[in-house]
Amino acid sequence: MSTTVVSDILRGDGDRFVYLVSAMAALNGLLFGFDTGIISGAILFINDTFSMSPLVEGIVVSGAMAGAATGAALGGRLADRLGRRRLIMLSAAVFFLGSFLMAVAPTVPVLVAGRLIDGVAIGFASVVGPLYISEIAPPRIRGGLTSMHQLMVTIGILSSYFVNYAFSGSGAWRWMLGAGMVPAVVLGIGVLKMPESPRWLYSHGEPDRARAVLRRTRQGDIEEELGEIKETVERESGTSIKKLFEPWLRPALIVGIGLAILQQVTGINAVMYYAPTILESTGFSSVASILATVGIGVVNVLMTVVAIVYIDRVGRRALLLVGTAGMTITLAILGVVFYLPGLSGVLSITATVCLMLYISFFAIGLGPVFWLLISEIYPLAVRGSAEGVATVTNWVANLAVALSFPVLTANVGPSATFWLFGVFSAVAFVFTYGLVPETKGRTLEAIESDLRDNVSMTD
Secondary structure, eight states: OOHHHHHHHHHSOSHHHHHHHHHHHHHHHHHHHHHHHHHHHHHHHHHHHSOOOHHHHHHHHHHHHHHHHHHHHHHHHHHHHTOHHHHHHHHHHHHHHHHHHHHTOOSHHHHHHHHHHHHHHHHHHHHHHHHHHHHHSOGGGHHHHHTHHHHHHHHHHHHHHHHHHHHHTTTOHHHHHHTTHHHHHHHHHHGGGOOOOHHHHHHTTOHHHHHHHHHHHOSSOOHHHHHHHHHHHHHTTTOOGGGGGSGGGHHHHHHHHHHHHHHHHTTHHHHHHHHHHHHHTTTOOHHHHHHHHHHHHHHHHHHHHHHHHHTTTTOHHHHHHHHHHHHHHHHHHHHHHHHSSSOOTHHHHHHHHHHHHHHHHHHHTHHHHHHHHHHHSSOGGGHHHHHHHHHHHHHHHHHHHHHHHHHHHHHTHHHHHHHHHHHHHHHHHHHHHHHOOOOTTOOHHHHHHHHHTTOOOOO
């Protein structure tokens, strides 16, 4: 798409405009995904420069998770105070700084500092990307558009695998990590033409600007939706973070926090961060293991596209149930593969196929649906803060898994580790069946109204 065409769309309105600004906001996910994938290849070669124990290796990998938890904790409040658009700009700038610092790091502490700074940006991005899209998208296509964030996460992971492979021959891990400056610049430029969220504008005393944005992003009469926003804002004016702990909001808080933990303890980012290391242990060389992860990355992208196509058709719950059931089965098989002696040949291929299937089921379920649901189920007055709580929880769980994975595999073995992830996947299935609501095709205000009235949305 040429610059002229993009410029014309940004001056226009309707679905094309919504799709474009949503795609720009989804670039937040690209930062998230790129950082997730790039360390998986770089860590194979960082050890050649800095001799590290398994614990120190875990600290280097998980440094970004610690930063992301901090960024998410701050990001929710900043999204409510500064606005969604300004926070996107800030996340791009911070990510650029962190990537530069990692590229020139002379010591492990400096490398960890760069990872922490990158993580803060990712924390901002993981809160504000889905939040912005959910508020600017019409209800009929909100699920697919918000899931673009997760699609960009998978594209970021895939692109990082290509970067890893390009520099794997020379072991140039500094170039791998420094390449993160590129998506940061792309996001920083892309955000310049994006409008602010209409819901945030109205809640901050700018109804005329909110109306103008709705006119550009909706087909037909906007007054009914604007009236719902007005009613919500007036009802919730003067609210604080304490509202999160009111009884009527407790079900949504449980769902958000529960899915945040389950998305991580089912092992996804342990696999993403250590995929080349896992495959290398099955008999692949370093370069071959990185190349194999490219295939895993392609599957991740393709299955996320499948989720986007179906998420507004079959609903959020159905995809979660199918995804968690599939993850449980593939992790059980993967544990058996690693339990067998002499991993090589057929078993190496079987392990790779199992990882691809595991990623496929994650990509249609817990991957996109978690981020979509936490952008839908909370009331406007505390939506940014509530998303921040769920996202902080997600990153803390991410940190715990990333930090413990090398230690777990070294002490109890990969088989027991994958079986443990499988048990948590089964728990995620039960949790979804019993507690997760269906939000397909509903306005954000209608979802909030049902939550206030204690109306069940799991049927």
